[in-house]
Amino acid sequence: MSFSWTRVKAIFVKEINDYRRNRFVMVFTMTLLPLILIAAPTAQLLAAPAVAASSQLDARVGVSLLYLLLVPAIVPSMVAAYSVIGERDQGTLEPILITPIRREEFLVGKALAVLVPTLVVAYTIFGVFLAIAALFAHPDMRSAIFAGSHIPVQVAFTPLLAGWSIWVGIAMSARSSDVRVAQQLSVLANLPPVAIVALIGFNVIPPSTGLALGLAGVLLALDVLGWRAVAAMFDRERLITGARGWRAPATGAALRVRGRRRSESGPER
Amino acid sequence: MAADWGAVRASGDLEPLADVDHSNGQAALVVEHLTKRFGDRVAFDDVSFEVGYGEVFGFLGPNGAGKTTTVRTLGTLIAPTSGSATVAGIQLSEANGPAIRSRISIMPESPGLYLRLTVTENLRCFAGLYELDDIPGRIERALRAVHLLDRASDPCGSLSKGLRQRVALARALLNDPAVLFLDEPTSGLDPVAAHDVHELIVSLRERGVTIFLTTHRLEEAERLCHRVAILNTTLRLLGRPDELRERLFNRTLEVRLRGSLADPGQVFGGLPGVDGWEGSGSGGYEVAVSDPEVAAPSVARALVGAGADILSLAESRHSLEDIYLQLIDEDVEATRR
Secondary structure, three states: OOOOHHHHHHHHHHHHHHHHOOHHHHHHHHHHHHHHHHHHHHHHHHOOOOOOOHHHHHHHHHHHHHHHHHHHHHHHHHHHOOOOHHHHHOOOHHHHHOOOOOHHHHHHHHHHHHHHHHHHHHHHHHHHHHHHHHHHOOHHHHHHHHHOOHHHHHHHHHHHHHHHHHHHHHHHHHHOOOHHHHHHHHHHHOHHHHHHHHHHHOOOOOOOHHHHHHHHHHHHHHHHHHHHHHHHHOOHHHHHHOOOOOOOOOOOOOOOOOOOOOOOOOOOO | OHHHHHHHHHHOOOOOOOOOOOOOOOOOEEEEEEEEEEOOEEEEEEEEEEEOOOOEEEEEOOOOOOHHHHHHHHOOOOOOOEEEEEEOOEEOOOOOHHHHHHHEEEEOOOOOOOOOOEHHHHHHHHHHHOOOOOHHHHHHHHHHHOOOHHHOOOEHHHOOHHHHHHHHHHHHHOOOOOEEEEEOOOOOOOHHHHHHHHHHHHHHHHOOOEEEEEEOOHHHHHHHOOEEEEEEOEEEEEEOHHHHHHHHOOOEEEEEEOOOOOOHHHHHOOOOOEEEEEEOOOOEEEEEEOOHHHHHHHHHHHHHHOOOOEEEEEEOOOOHHHHHHHHHHHHHHHHHO
């Protein structure tokens, strides 16, 4: 049986339907949190002094856009961290794992269901920010935003950061035993790329096209590898019982698999 | 329930869930020396049995006996420690997991529904996971089978526990499984809801669906299953309920008289088919017999001849519960020793 986009779609549609009716996700994660994150850059934008040096304006723009990059860095990690352990907690994971779905399909479906709303929210907020800048910002500030490479960088880094954040969140979710722990760990794991972007934004690391391309390349590689890495960490038996299961490649013939276990504890029955 | 299937068939516009013969001349399940350990703890050990196509097979055992772990192992959710199995004609292995899971269904003890989604949305998701064709038609037939068509648009969170169990059963029927595993399907249900589930299982049995039913409700197994196995880490017994009774218990006649016999030995001794007797309270006797049909008339004649007033005379029927308790008692005794 090969990789099935039908099964990916089934997971994706189910997740989107579930989000739509989940008040916490809709109100807090997808609305309030982005609004909070857009407030600070908007304030930065509008509070810029009428007369300021070009370098100061660039710094202000960098900080503003850094805030906006927190949306793809933080929002998806919160949701992705719930994706596996949350299903287990509400008892819906076992029925899913009983179906023919492969772990790669399950993970891609989950990841896309987080990525798509994240991109919608992040790009919408960025669009609102640009509209405010175009309409209300000081002309020098406006030209600093629109003239530089900020917009393409923001557009390119949003999905790359979101991809990293999602795989980290799902990885934590697949290995944690508690939703809150998974969410906290995944937010922590998202700090390094955000910190690098922050250092660039504050000119601690001098921004350059080469640096941006390099960083984007690393993130892209991590996003692609993340899928495989998380799939390798995804163990049906461990998720169901807490013990490790099929580890060796199947030999095909009559089965004599000896599962290596991480703990001595078994399932209830 | 059978009538409902008939009604579906007769309606012409809707086909019932396909009555497919999955057999190919093989058993639906072949399990050979299957063992699962979690560290030092043995979940089940050296379990072997076969289940034929169209059979309802009861898998009984106390809590912690290894029933659910066995189901999860056969469903490729858990790797066995040793042994082998063939599920729906496919050798159990990790590589064959998707193929096996596409041919079976497991209804876990907990329905595991998405409570914010409607019944139809839940089923549509699973139909997609099985890559089924004619998804609306299949959902309609599955819901019709469990009498939930009128609740199709309701969020699952608004359903009672019994109705959620029915949705889970509809979900398990979507892919027309070669083997349907039902893991304690009536656990936690009130008697009415449990009765509804029993009726559904009976209707599936009449359609020839192969069912592997784990339960610790003995009357459930006795009523629904062609054969039962009793598991308490190891497989303790396997057979038809009546076979198990005969294997474990002497056949006896229960006699109740208005008063005690002065000399029971004189009355019961030497009667054809009577192997022994013992008193069981005032005027009560348990008479061990080799063949109740031969012994009962002679016992009745002897009692009348002795001037006894017979209140009742009947073959004692040991229930599956008696068998089960006897086995569990033996295991407890063995553990103490």
